[in-house]
Amino acid sequence: MGYVAVEAGEDVIQRAEELFEKQRVDGESDQLSVEQVDDQFSRLTAQAMSEGGLYAPRLAAIAVKQAQGDTAEAAFLLRAYRSTLERWGSSRPVETAELFTTRRVSPAYKDVPGGQVLGATKDYTQRLLDFELTDDDGTDPTEEWDAEPEDPPQLRNVMEVLRDQGLVHNPETGSDEDQPGTPFDATREPITYPAPRAAVLQELARGETGAVTALGYSELRGYGQVHPTLGEVRTGDLPVRIEHPYTGDEVEVTRASVTETECVVPIYEKADDPQFSFGYGLVFGRNERKAIGMSILDAAIQLDGDAPAQDAEFVLDIVDGIDSFGFIEHLKLPHYVTFQSILDRIRSIRERTAAASSGDDAPVQEVSADD
Amino acid sequence: MTDGRSVVPDAESVDDLLDGVADDGLAGYNYAYLDEHTKREVRRATLKAIALPGHQVPFASREMPLARGWGTGGIQTSLSLLGPEDAFKVIDQGSDESVNAANIRRLASRTADVETTTDATDASVIQTRHRIPEEVLDDDQILVLQVPITDPLRRVDGSDDANRRRHAHKNYSKMWVALYENVVEYGEIKLSSRYPVLVDDRYLMDPSPIPRWDVPKLDDADNLCLFAAGREARIYAVPPHTEVEPLAFKDRQFQVERFPDQACANCGSEDTFLTEVETDDGDRRYACNDTSFCEKRRANPDLSKAHHRDGNDHAWGPATDPSVPDGPTENSEGGERE
Structure with a gap:
């Protein structure tokens, strides 16, 4: 036969995987080490952890390396691994005022208790391509500073x-x-609507960064009313505490790097007691764009209005990267059975139309289930 | 953690614990990949689905090492059912050799230590994407169909929340109107695969994107059909001997795909679902879609689709061989409107 379908057995799968591995280094350079990914691509690992719903920087570095930098794929690897892990317990709720803050800006106020902490950011610098990075000698520009480093x-x-x-x-x-x-857990219970806000926040926190950004933007762009004022955006490390299994005491087991934002929206639901609507965003790692997008969507969904991003079902159905990437890419799978079925319909309808326009009676369809 | 002391809440004994880490299949993973708690949960959802034919039962779908939309619901359901004594067949668009079918089969055989087969008559569990085998299935076989879109009403309304209410009230008027509008606009119903069916005269069901050719096989079948959607976290079922009626009108009957004057280029069959292939030299040829049955027919062109059953049993599917008496496929009025 002159036609080869996308078919074959395990040999072909194996070879495709080997080719993918061969492409890992497309040139003469050395392979990146997992340490290098962990140390130098923290934005990538943060995105993978946030969308994967698993805080594990080292595993995220492996996932990013394995996925050759594809964050959706890396998040997927983390999720698939996460679902095989036994659940030992839950951490205790933590007040985010305890965050060890490395950066905090408050757009709502000129000054705030504790001050504006700019931290490490490129927000206010010019985005000029830095050609010196081609020959980077790794000098530390803060070396000459005479300030002592402080604890966050x-x-x-x-x-x-x-x-x-x-x-x-x-x-x-x-x-x-x-x-x-106990907060709702969408990984253990399927979501039905109306969904509790805990489920909304969980799904947004695990949402795909681009999707959260785009849907949040839709509110600002005119497909909605939510144009928030950010109380603050901050990044830093949050203590993770569990109850000790034997002593029952609360013990800190690690710290998780997070980005948090809280926003208010001047929409007054109660005419007699006007208050700001509130939106919240918290994501793993440094990802301010996603945290802000999340806070817009949280506020928008609470409004429950007619704009696309205010429909909880619409937002939660499409915001998950693992779902959307899987289903979008499944279109690569063979579809020749369904396509044959479509061909049959379109030919049948065209025959009918042709017969009608040539003045004949429409052909009698005698095909039925029992033929 | 339930009492703050127990470190493995689900284990009831030390043996449970050891069984959990036993190296039956893939090292480091539980037998059949999923933990026992998850498998139990999937089976519970499955039992509920069997009790309410055609009703979509939510379940907490787990992340699998396959991309969502690539059979994750099907594989969770299969893995929750499989034991070492089972024979497992996986087909994708009618073929055992499709790469995704091979990948799913490999996962099951690596983690569940299960025997695999390409023979539909030998398999105790068959996972399939978008086809029902040509050979008639028996009452000791389970067909697990992969489902991309769970609700037939999504053709007329994107909101599952609104559609759940329609199902609760058996309010399918919007679907009927859509079909009627089809007839007005095109002269006939233009739905190709995923043809909506009424199950047990109660729930409207999406039979997954099987071709219309396979839809009649669901009606009064001897075997259990399970439909599973991982991404959408739903399981539903058609138990054996359940009435399944495709929606149609008295003057616009349900039609299966037609292959006028065509036979399989490989085995010569005229009573199987064919798919067309455009060749390099500009020809178009038709070939059996069910590759494993096609191979049998090549060896024995007269082989009945019910060859493995006791002669007096009915075959299924359209255009079946006349030597075998038809099953009880008389049109009932359940799914038709004047």
């Missing part, structure tokens, strides 16, 4: 200032019905 401070949340004045709406989070006080 723990700062009061800016939103507390507004909360103290009663200006911010405090939305219900929604607990697991069977276990009051």
